[in-house]
Amino acid sequence: MSHFEVEFADHQWLQARVRQLIEDSESELDPEESLILYGLDSLRVMRFAADLKEHNIHVSFEDLIKKPTLASWRELIASRQGRT
Numbered sequence: 001m002s003h004f005e006v007e008f009a010d011h012q013w014l015q016a017r018v019r020q021l022i023e024d025s026e027s028e029l030d031p032e033e034s035l036i037l038y039g040l041d042s043l044r045v046m047r048f049a050a051d052l053k054e055h056n057i058h059v060s061f062e063d064l065i066k067k068p069t070l071a072s073w074r075e076l077i078a079s080r081q082g083r084t
Helices: 003-009 011-022 042-054 061-066 070-080
Strands: none
Touching: 011 042, 011 070, 042 061, 061 070
16 A cells, blocks of 8 residues: 555545645534535535546545545544555
């Protein structure tokens, strides 16, 4: 597994990326709280899924929206890294 792949499952990277998506650089995000409550919407989830696919991490919008929490996404991304 390369450094690049490890980076995607890293809690700090994921939290920073989600902060970008919800346009909030200051809030501490609860890993178990729904990201919808922080203002994440379906268009941003689709954008995130597309970003991940560009890096060969195949996660669909449906996969992400089923349980939109940092903890779930970190686990999902880690399980999909490197799959083609």
